[in-house]
Amino acid sequence: MARTSLSGFPEWLPEGRIIEMHVLDELRRVFELHGFAGIETRAVESLEQLEAKGETSKEIYILERLQAIKAGACGGRAPKERGMGLHFDLTVPFARYVVDNANELDFPFKRYQIQKVWRGERPQDGRFREFTQADIDVVGNGELPFHFEVDLPLVMAQALNNLPIPPVRVLVNNRKVVQGVCESLGVTNIEAALRGLDKLDKVGPEGVASELAACGISGEQTSVLLRMAQIRTADSSEVRSRLDAIGVGGQLLEQGLDELTLLLDTARRRMPGTVVADLKIARGLDYYTGSVYESEIEGHEDLGSICSGGRYDSLAKDGKRIYPGVGLSIGVSRLVSRMISAPMVRASRKVPTAVVVAVNNEEARERSEGIAATLRARGISTDVSPSAAKFGKQIKFADRRGIPFVWFPGEDGQPDTVKDIRSGDQLEADPSTWTVPESDAFPVIEKVMD
Amino acid sequence: MARTSLSGFPEWLPEGRIIEMHVLDELRRVFELHGFAGIETRAVESLEQLEAKGETSKEIYILERLQAIKAGACGGRAPKERGMGLHFDLTVPFARYVVDNANELDFPFKRYQIQKVWRGERPQDGRFREFTQADIDVVGNGELPFHFEVDLPLVMAQALNNLPIPPVRVLVNNRKVVQGVCESLGVTNIEAALRGLDKLDKVGPEGVASELAACGISGEQTSVLLRMAQIRTADSSEVRSRLDAIGVGGQLLEQGLDELTLLLDTARRRMPGTVVADLKIARGLDYYTGSVYESEIEGHEDLGSICSGGRYDSLAKDGKRIYPGVGLSIGVSRLVSRMISAPMVRASRKVPTAVVVAVNNEEARERSEGIAATLRARGISTDVSPSAAKFGKQIKFADRRGIPFVWFPGEDGQPDTVKDIRSGDQLEADPSTWTVPESDAFPVIEKVMD
Numbered sequence: 001m002a003r004t005s006l007s008g009f010p011e012w013l014p015e016g017r018i019i020e021m022h023v024l025d026e027l028r029r030v031f032e033l034h035g036f037a038g039i040e041t042r043a044v045e046s047l048e049q050l051e052a053k054g055e056t057s058k059e060i061y062i063l064e065r066l067q068a069i070k071a072g073a074c075g076g077r078a079p080k081e082r083g084m085g086l087h088f089d090l091t092v093p094f095a096r097y098v099v100d101n102a103n104e105l106d107f108p109f110k111r112y113q114i115q116k117v118w119r120g121e122r123p124q125d126g127r128f129r130e131f132t133q134a135d136i137d138v139v140g141n142g143e144l145p146f147h148f149e150v151d152l153p154l155v156m157a158q159a160l161n162n163l164p165i166p167p168v169r170v171l172v173n174n175r176k177v178v179q180g181v182c183e184s185l186g187v188t189n190i191e192a193a194l195r196g197l198d199k200l201d202k203v204g205p206e207g208v209a210s211e212l213a214a215c216g217i218s219g220e221q222t223s224v225l226l227r228m229a230q231i232r233t234a235d236s237s238e239v240r241s242r243l244d245a246i247g248v249g250g251q252l253l254e255q256g257l258d259e260l261t262l263l264l265d266t267a268r269r270r271m272p273g274t275v276v277a278d279l280k281i282a283r284g285l286d287y288y289t290g291s292v293y294e295s296e297i298e299g300h301e302d303l304g305s306i307c308s309g310g311r312y313d314s315l316a317k318d319g320k321r322i323y324p325g326v327g328l329s330i331g332v333s334r335l336v337s338r339m340i341s342a343p344m345v346r347a348s349r350k351v352p353t354a355v356v357v358a359v360n361n362e363e364a365r366e367r368s369e370g371i372a373a374t375l376r377a378r379g380i381s382t383d384v385s386p387s388a389a390k391f392g393k394q395i396k397f398a399d400r401r402g403i404p405f406v407w408f409p410g411e412d413g414q415p416d417t418v419k420d421i422r423s424g425d426q427l428e429a430d431p432s433t434w435t436v437p438e439s440d441a442f443p444v445i446e447k448v449m450d
Numbered sequence: 451m452a453r454t455s456l457s458g459f460p461e462w463l464p465e466g467r468i469i470e471m472h473v474l475d476e477l478r479r480v481f482e483l484h485g486f487a488g489i490e491t492r493a494v495e496s497l498e499q500l501e502a503k504g505e506t507s508k509e510i511y512i513l514e515r516l517q518a519i520k521a522g523a524c525g526g527r528a529p530k531e532r533g534m535g536l537h538f539d540l541t542v543p544f545a546r547y548v549v550d551n552a553n554e555l556d557f558p559f560k561r562y563q564i565q566k567v568w569r570g571e572r573p574q575d576g577r578f579r580e581f582t583q584a585d586i587d588v589v590g591n592g593e594l595p596f597h598f599e600v601d602l603p604l605v606m607a608q609a610l611n612n613l614p615i616p617p618v619r620v621l622v623n624n625r626k627v628v629q630g631v632c633e634s635l636g637v638t639n640i641e642a643a644l645r646g647l648d649k650l651d652k653v654g655p656e657g658v659a660s661e662l663a664a665c666g667i668s669g670e671q672t673s674v675l676l677r678m679a680q681i682r683t684a685d686s687s688e689v690r691s692r693l694d695a696i697g698v699g700g701q702l703l704e705q706g707l708d709e710l711t712l713l714l715d716t717a718r719r720r721m722p723g724t725v726v727a728d729l730k731i732a733r734g735l736d737y738y739t740g741s742v743y744e745s746e747i748e749g750h751e752d753l754g755s756i757c758s759g760g761r762y763d764s765l766a767k768d769g770k771r772i773y774p775g776v777g778l779s780i781g782v783s784r785l786v787s788r789m790i791s792a793p794m795v796r797a798s799r800k801v802p803t804a805v806v807v808a809v810n811n812e813e814a815r816e817r818s819e820g821i822a823a824t825l826r827a828r829g830i831s832t833d834v835s836p837s838a839a840k841f842g843k844q845i846k847f848a849d850r851r852g853i854p855f856v857w858f859p860g861e862d863g864q865p866d867t868v869k870d871i872r873s874g875d876q877l878e879a880d881p882s883t884w885t886v887p888e889s890d891a892f893p894v895i896e897k898v899m900d
Contacts, residue, residue, distance in 0.1 A: 002547070002550065002551050002554070003550045003551055003554075005496070005550065006492065006494065006496070006534070009492035009494055010492075011489075011490070011491055011492055011547065012489070012490070013551060013554055013555075014487040014488070014489055014555075014561070017487070017488055017489050017490065018487075018488075020490075021488060032802035032831055032892075033802075033826045033829070033830075033831050033832070034826065034831075034832070034833070035801055035802060035803035035806075035831060035832065035833030036802070037464040037467070037468075037800060037801045037802065038464070038467055038468075038471060038802075039461075039462070039464055039467050040461070040462070040467060040470075041461055042454070042456065042459035042460075042461055042580050043493075043566060043568070043580060044456065044459055044580065046455070046456070047516075059517075060515070060516040060517075061513045061514070061515060061516070062513070062514055062515075062516050062519065063511045063512070063513065063536070063570075064511070064512055064514065065510070065511060065512075065570035066497075066510040066511070066512050066535065066570060067509075067510075067570065068570075069512065084456070085516065086513070097452070097461065100452065100453045100454055100455065101452050101453055101463060104452070104453075104463050105463075105464075106800070106850050106851055108836050110801075110833075111464070116493060116566075118493070120513075120515035120516060120517065120518075122515075130492050130493060130494065145836060145837060147815060147836075148836075151819075151834075266816070269816065270816075270819065270823070350487060350556070351485055351487045351560075352482035352483075352485060352486070352487065352488075353485035356485075365597060366716070366719065366720075369601075369720065373720070376483045376484065379483070380483075381482055381483050381484075381485060382483070382484070382485065383484070383485030383560075384601075386558050386595060386597075386598075387595060400556050401556055442482075
């Protein structure tokens with residue numbers, strides 16, 4: 001990470017940014033391969049839109065024009081001037097965009113969106129206050145078939161498994177399963193049950209039990225909920241048999257189990273070993289209505305979920321229509337931060353440049369520029385030495401940046417030569433025909449072995 | 451442009467975003483071909499950094515945490531909470547980044563940066579309050595050779611001329627020329643002279659004259675300044691002879707003329723017809739110290755300069771070092787907005803998808819998914835029909851989005867077929883060998899003819 005004077009606002013050095021760009025390029029490539037259209041929304045939403053999503057209001061950065069503040073003191077600020085804040089995710093803006101443009105969009109509408117988001121965390125909490133998210137969602141007009149709840153997590157799994165990181169597991173649960181179990185048990189305060197279960201990893205079974213007891217959930221009910229929360233398997237029949245063994249049932253649970261079974265079985269056929277049911281997942285179940293997803297990187301479980309999402313029966317609505325949606329969001333900055341700090345990967349160089357053309361003397365700069373222009377026209381990233389210093393110094397310019405080749409314009413009618421400064425090999429070359437080895441054409445992201 | 455409820459915050463429909471992405475991809479490609487490294491900086495700077503750039507303070511959006519405002523009323527807001535604002539350009543953050551990371555960077559450091567910026571304009575002014583800029587800069591440690599003042603505007607010219615827009619002219623001037631003329635005339639209030647000349651296009655020569663008179667610049671002096679401001683030519687010797695004819699001279703002017711001559715003559719050799727001296731350019735001359743650049747699109751001069759910049763002898767400084775820089779910035783959103791509204795271009799379709807695989811019935815969905823997976827593994831952007839509706843409806847799904855091909859899985863042992871829905875041609879095809887014509891692989895940006 002680059003040095004910076006504001007905590008929570010990560011910046012990368014050029015070599016880190018190469019890794020981030022590789023990640024973003026790969027995500028975009030996979031999203032587009034699956035037919036998702038790219039959009040961007042403005043960074044700013046009305047405070048009304050942002051606050052509609054309940055308890056997140058504490059995380060909002062609001063905007064004010066400096067001039068307006070300077071003009072009036074405190075009392076002079078009209079409420080209108082306070083009406084805008086930075087988005088804290090890409091779902092709220094996407095829902096607003098869908099409603100704004102419903103007549104222009106074709107449903108079901110599949111979009112990806114890769115943008116910065118901001119959260120007004122307290123600096124001392126050590127969290128990112130600015131970070132990049134990469135989201136995919138599909139949104140329907142009125143209805144949205146279940147198969148998208150199978151398709152979307154698999155697109156994300158494929159995108160993540162294409163990155164130079166350890167294997168990613170997608171963990172899934174289903175709101176209907178958990179709610180069905182609660183109903184079967186006679187637990188009416190479902191939100192409290194979800195809130196308690198969500199803390200299982202942090203406070204342990206006893207902690208959850210005392211929390212649920214305080215909400216009027218009995219010890220017997222809690223014991224069943226905790227047995228449910230222990231179910232973690234890729235095998236749909238195991239999910240079913242273990243829930244049967246607990247002695248829960250009912251129509252909603254059956255429907256949820258059918259959905260979960262279809263998701264697990266299809267995922268197992270398309271991408272074996274990728275999707276696992278984990279019935280303790282409770283985060284987000286208060287607003288998701290069907291499938292819910294989290295994910296973890298093998299060996300980096302401490303990082304938490306780097307890709308989460310689910311199904312909303314009502315992602316957005318306007319006067320006449322309801323727009324159901326299903327989608328997932330990758331926390332790109334957190335992922336890239338770990339890739340760099342672990343380190344999982346390394347960029348083969350700090351610049352895009354494959355070759356530097358040396359300058360024999362300042363009078364001959366235009367000749368070097370001509371060679372560079374010929375190479376660039378052929379798609380080879382080329383720089384020209386900034387000074388006509390001694391060749392040793394010009395080679396050092398390339399070496400410090402990791403640029404593999406230096407081009408020497410021939411003097412006195414001699415042919416040009418190009419030197420691989422790693423091996424020292426120097427060969428005659430013509431800028432209109434010389435080719436750079438494919439592995440040297442652009443910076444390569446190399447996996448770092450343990 | 452997409453519909454939106456906040457003026458000044460542009461958003462594009464998917465088909466517009468395809469055009470914007472094409473522009474951004476092309477700019478990045480050209481910048482990287484020239485050896486510029488990509489970086490991003492955080493959206494937020496300290497107010498101190500932002501306000502250091504003088505009169506721009508009126509355009510700053512400052513950030514406050516909503517929670518902090520709700521907690522204390524007006525009096526309770528600590529000044530610290532008010533210390534951050536959104537960047538209004540990419541130069542101020544880049545200068546700060548260079549100082550923060552001076553020990554990690556290799557100088558001269560060439561970087562490109564493509565990001566959103568924000569300006570707290572009054573909504574009624576009809577200006578963009580959020581927009582994307584694409585900047586290139588090179589920054590030196592202590593020194594920076596003049597040749598970069600030739601190189602950088604030509605990189606931008608090449609980047610812009612690769613776009614599907616009319617030819618772009620780069621207009622150049624030089625602070626030393628204008629200051630030299632002023633000194634030669636005995637005009638001491640150079641800032642006033644620059645401010646007045648900058649309004650020439652808006653208020654005409656009489657307007658400028660009365661403005662300059664009010665600042666104590668004589669009629670004779672003004673008349674010479676106006677003759678200087680009329681000089682617009684790609685021919686360096688014409689610049690020189692017309693200044694000679696006006697009767698101005700001196701050492702500083704000579705130095706500026708030498709620089710301007712080198713810029714014009716080199717540009718004419720490398721990219722004939724691209725760079726033109728325009729001595730009325732005064733904007734930015736108060737902070738630029740050498741070459742200064744603007745640019746215009748042929749036939750769209752009313753749009754103003756879509757790419758501007760110049761040389762700073764002190765882009766940044768810290769305790770021990772000064773970092774001179776030269777760079778230019780493209781106003782991408784304004785450019786894309788014109789490309790779409792003119793219209794100059796059109797996207798051949800609204801989605802990346804080249805082919806939609808039809809679904810014969812819901813039971814056969816997995817077979818269609820298998821075909822799609824094979825096509826995607828071969829780099830073909832593929833979607834699967836969201837429903838097993840009648841084929842007519844599935845074809846309409848493709849047609850509405852501009853997707854050229856529909857794939858029909860063969861039934862009862864028949865081979866698969868693929869239909870070009872534009873021509874109606876339908877042929878047998880195998881997903882492991884079928885290739886999509888190159889021009890159909892991804893959306894194409896087509897020039898719109900007048």
